[in-house]
Amino acid sequence: MNRPHQFQLMDTHAGGDVSRIVTGGIDLLPGSSVREQMEYLRDSADGLRELLLFEPYGIPEMSVDLLVPATDPAAAAGYIIMEVMGYPIYSGSNTLCAATAVLEAGIVPKKEGLSRFKLEAPAGLVQIEARVHNDIVESVTCEGLPSYIDTYRATVNVPDLGAVVYTVAYSGGFYALIDARDLGFNLVRDEERALADCAYKIVEAIQAERGFSHYTLGDVGPLPFLHFMGPEEHVGEGYYRSRSATYVHPGVICRSTTGTGTSARLALMHYEGRLQAGDRLETISLRETGFIGTVTGIRQEDQLQVVDNTITGRSYVLAHSDVVINCDDPLVGCDGLHHILSDRDTSLPDNA
Template sequence: MHDADEPGRFRTLDLIDAHAGGDVGRVVVGGVELPAGTAAERARMLQRDGDGLRRLLTQKPHGDPSQCVDLLLPPSTPEAHAGLVIMGTMGYPGFSGSNAMCAAAAMVEARLVPLPDPEDDLLLETPAGLTRLTLTARRGRLDSVAYDALPGFAVPGDHVTEVEGWGRVRFRLVYGGVFYAVVNAAEVGLDPARTPVSELARFFDAFLPRAAGEHELVHPEHGVMPPLSLGLLAGTVDLQPEQPRVDLAVYMDGGVICRGPTGTGTTALLVWLHEQGRIAPGATVRAVSPFGQEFTGTLTGTTAVGDRTGVRTRIAGRPYLLARSQIIIDSDDPLVDGHDLPRGPSPAPGTS
């Protein structure tokens, strides 16, 4: 039990864990308070002044590097249902499809939004902008979440870097809501569907620091972006069957091969396929991870992204609830000491 004579020593965070495509999002629904601001401003504030929360919840014993933390906050715009800040070993991505799906499942579970009957929209304010998700219920539970992704695009031209053990590796820089270094798996002798996951991680551990150190990432509308922290290995492309399948592996800085294809990874894959002339608007593919988890991605059209031609995509998947819990943070615990944590309870999303 908490010691009432030591006010301020203990913190309690209210969590709902969910997964979408196998990737776990730990959704913080209470226990954190941040100053008013946009989701982007709050993400920058956490990175600058409160990064201990991210580090604490993505490390054992409070968390795990393979999991992301999704912080629900009141939105800064009245049209949004909630603000969402995403944190992981890679830092503070502007958007993540699987984490948006997990946040949607948690909001339904916590009754912050009603279960759709049978379909309804949910608008999330993320650091990358507003994203509208379509929630569909079936048999009294949330069955699927689909969303129109942020416009994706490829940086013009191939890039090449020298990687120890693999020689010269060719890749493209692709934006799917965050930037990825996309590598054709066949060119480096790997296959996301058959190569052991440990070997996929070994490749990315050697490759990504080389690629990240050589390129500044710039979005034509949003300016300089965070350093490269995500990689994508595009494997077997089978576009012949009725439901075309593409194997891929997504790597997250920190040594993690994601269990799912991820939402932004699926968008980046569609951008890459479109750049190669492999798919046209209207095409739908199943993006399948090394663990057999999948999302469906549809290339819905093209659009301008600043002075570049980008593509629009719609990503769909199914989130599953895992747990509802509380984490107790004891400031006297040496594992907590030194973590710069934001203070106070958070009002429920949708309130101010």
């Protein structure tokens, strides 16, 4: 018989995407940076991701973020992102949720007004601005990764769809950007399953035809994501709004528009000359939630127009819980997990 273990969790969501924040129950991971700790978790302890994203504890549409002590003294805490497709080095919605969690957990004091601090993601340091009113985290603005257009208006032949025009942006992962109207979509909730099925076919066709390489990171794997774009509405000076939907895995359309999907849109609109520094795009999801992307700067890198940006949204706390992990339970898979389970309370202390 194995003794049950416990994880301390804070469930949150941003734009409808649930991020399960692990605040305790896991031993300190080896690695001199959060990126190296993420790689250790990916290569040697993937059981944590599988445990919390699948039955009986979770569903593939969720994400898991493990809070860890930062290795960079400039950061208040580190976080490792786990999703059904693996370990992204950055995610906008997960960053919004992680930032809210460190405030709610007291790692960063939750002071009235505007607070600024840094978190350490596998991608590096991320600047955070959080606004607190009446002890409630009302909004969070986080840096998006520098984004750029890799391929503009290419065509791929897709089974059952024919020739599909797509653009590829990098914004933390490679995204195929698709005009939803070209495929007959209005980006409403009733289309969710059809959008997922359509996106799967397009992504599979692009992956079979070609790969993509980041100008500094090199090969980061096959293109995983697709972002459906609705018509853009000009709602004010330098302010636009558009319905959007992001595909991340077979059968999975994100509840939110995603931060990285929004950043990819900023890169495209700037590439086409329709957004400049200071301009904003609000993306609206199938569930009527939204994120606001802001272009904060433009620079030239290796003949690429790189768009610096921020993502603004709100994360809500859903629950605080202790999850019991009983490895004798036939529905619970503990393979690849035993060696990182803690026998003590490892919740991050204040100002970890």
